[in-house]
Amino acid sequence: MKTDIEIAQSAPIRPIAQIAEELGVLPEELELYGPYKAKLAESIYERLASRPDGKLVLVTAVNPTPAGEGKTTTTVGLGQAMSKIGKKAIIALREPSLGPVFGIKGGAAGGGYAQVIPMEDINLHFTGDMHAITSANNLLCAMLDNHLQQGNELNIDPRRVLVKRCLDMNDRALRNVIVGLGGKMNGVPREDGFMITVASEVMAILCLASDLTDLKKRLGDILVAYTYEGNPVYAKELKAQGAMAALLKDALKPNLVQTLENTPALMHGGPFANIAHGCNSVRATRLALKLADYTITEAGFGSDLGAEKFLDIKCRYAGLAPAAIVLVATIRALKYNGGVPKADTALPNLEALKKGLCNLEAHMENMQKYGVPVVVAINRFLTDSEEEVQLLSQFCQERGCRFALSEVFAKGGEGGIELAKAVVEACQEPSHFHPLYDTNLSIKEKLETIAKEIYGADGVRYSGAAEKSLAEIEKLGKGSLPVCVAKTQYSLSDDPTKLGRPTGFNIQIKELRLSAGAGFIVALAGDIMTMPGLPKAPAAFQIDVDSQGHISGLF
Numbered sequence: 001m002k003t004d005i006e007i008a009q010s011a012p013i014r015p016i017a018q019i020a021e022e023l024g025v026l027p028e029e030l031e032l033y034g035p036y037k038a039k040l041a042e043s044i045y046e047r048l049a050s051r052p053d054g055k056l057v058l059v060t061a062v063n064p065t066p067a068g069e070g071k072t073t074t075t076v077g078l079g080q081a082m083s084k085i086g087k088k089a090i091i092a093l094r095e096p097s098l099g100p101v102f103g104i105k106g107g108a109a110g111g112g113y114a115q116v117i118p119m120e121d122i123n124l125h126f127t128g129d130m131h132a133i134t135s136a137n138n139l140l141c142a143m144l145d146n147h148l149q150q151g152n153e154l155n156i157d158p159r160r161v162l163v164k165r166c167l168d169m170n171d172r173a174l175r176n177v178i179v180g181l182g183g184k185m186n187g188v189p190r191e192d193g194f195m196i197t198v199a200s201e202v203m204a205i206l207c208l209a210s211d212l213t214d215l216k217k218r219l220g221d222i223l224v225a226y227t228y229e230g231n232p233v234y235a236k237e238l239k240a241q242g243a244m245a246a247l248l249k250d251a252l253k254p255n256l257v258q259t260l261e262n263t264p265a266l267m268h269g270g271p272f273a274n275i276a277h278g279c280n281s282v283r284a285t286r287l288a289l290k291l292a293d294y295t296i297t298e299a300g301f302g303s304d305l306g307a308e309k310f311l312d313i314k315c316r317y318a319g320l321a322p323a324a325i326v327l328v329a330t331i332r333a334l335k336y337n338g339g340v341p342k343a344d345t346a347l348p349n350l351e352a353l354k355k356g357l358c359n360l361e362a363h364m365e366n367m368q369k370y371g372v373p374v375v376v377a378i379n380r381f382l383t384d385s386e387e388e389v390q391l392l393s394q395f396c397q398e399r400g401c402r403f404a405l406s407e408v409f410a411k412g413g414e415g416g417i418e419l420a421k422a423v424v425e426a427c428q429e430p431s432h433f434h435p436l437y438d439t440n441l442s443i444k445e446k447l448e449t450i451a452k453e454i455y456g457a458d459g460v461r462y463s464g465a466a467e468k469s470l471a472e473i474e475k476l477g478k479g480s481l482p483v484c485v486a487k488t489q490y491s492l493s494d495d496p497t498k499l500g501r502p503t504g505f506n507i508q509i510k511e512l513r514l515s516a517g518a519g520f521i522v523a524l525a526g527d528i529m530t531m532p533g534l535p536k537a538p539a540a541f542q543i544d545v546d547s548q549g550h551i552s553g554l555f
Contacts, residue, residue: 077408081416273300
């Protein structure tokens with residue numbers, strides 16, 4: 001059996017200029033990064049502005065096992081299947097982060113016969129967007145520390161610096177550091193730390209900005225610190241936004257690639273959904289809607305994380321309204337949520353599946369609250385028994401929810417035809433999309449709404465530090481922003497050990513952070529960290545390159 005990278009490397013890849021031409025992109029709108037990937041120029045937005053939008057389809061999932069459940073694979077396979085049934089479709093995905101690629105999760109280009117290619121480029125440096133975001137963020141940090149060194153005209157309190165440096169790698173040793181040591185010429189000593197690039201506010205800003213002008217304004221609005229008097233200091237007061245925008249000028253342009261079956265795909269932006277808002281860029285999604293009749297996009301992890309943020313943050317800001325939501329469920333994930341250890345989820349176990357179905361039910365009900373038609377995609381694995389598939393199908397049928405089997409990992413687009421037809425049918429139904437909450441509610445009311453309606457919690461509790469930062473955010477007049485909850489992906493609660501559909505718990509908010517440039521308030525729940533660490537046996541152990549430059553071990 002071929003590995004993902006072997007399948008990708010043997011696929012008949014076409015020049016990206018041909019893919020672009022068939023998509024309706026003009027030659028002058030294509031900025032080539034080699035023969036198989038390109039950026040799309042700013043001029044394409046103006047040319048297509050009056051073209052009507054196609055249908056937007058969001059792909060989300062149940063709570064995953066630690067190995068992930070094939071949401072990206074389903075997204076890619078659905079796009080390929082749409083082409084097989086004669087629909088003009090495009091895929092809109094996030095870019096992979098090097099942290100998971102070399103850590104535990106692997107890449108984010110799909111898998112099996114439902115991948116985007118060139119897979120090695122996409123999972124490694126791609127077009128350099130991640131590096132540009134890292135550089136822009138760290139330029140801001142360098143300018144802040146330089147301001148402290150050069151006399152501190154703004155009277156910034158070094159103990160109240162809010163921005164952190166970032167790195168697109170899992171490196172727990174950098175979570176907490178001391179900078180400025182070594183004498184007067186080396187800066188002002190202070191506590192600092194790193195977060196992973198995809199959790200940075202600069203990443204969120206890139207993904208939510210509508211154009212370069214909006215990008216620059218949002219960068220200037222980043223809250224970087226407080227003064228000794230307790231007054232806020234923004235990036236624009238450090239005169240950092242212009243240089244940061246210059247670093248991000250090319251990164252702001254969406255990237256065009258293709259699938260194994262030559263279906264076009266836009267990959268742009270990469271915020272994690274457990275510690276950020278988990279969606280690809282607004283610009284890529286808007287452009288995709290102009291280029292095709294169906295845009296298939298995904299939001300990270302389960303519906304309690306990425307989908308909620310897609311619907312309550314991204315759609316709210318971008319004026320988007322999905323025509324359908326695809327909810328990916330795997331039998332192994334439901335058995336895991338029914339109490340089966342990860343190592344045993346491939347073994348038939350009807351009782352565990354029955355016990356874990358409550359998790360799927362919660363996600364179905366969550367998505368139905370937004371007024372959008374829902375389709376359950378049963379992502380089938382070779383180890384799934386016929387009895388298990390029948391039980392899951394019957395469960396969906398009894399609840400009046402449209403469902404379809406998906407075998408895109410093993411069969412590519414051919415294995416997603418049933419799902420594609422179900423999605424087209426769902427898109428023909430009326431969609432009455434609406435966000436879950438009104439942003440004019442107080443911060444606590446918004447968090448309580450998400451906690452009770454999406455997580456199934458009894459309520460929300462706040463640490464002393466969270467209460468203090470909440471008061472500061474409201475004092476700055478930012479209380480009407482939407483909220484972005486950072487929590488574990490493995491549970492509907494903030495405790496990764498509470499599987500299935502937990503009840504009788506409260507969400508514990510330990511910290512609140514204002515992302516004024518991005519336009520939301522980050523609420524850190526449970527023990528979530530913004531700089532992950534590597535596992536004992538990281539994926540990096542398996543990755544290699546031979547003397548001819550051929551890469552192996554990526555997945």
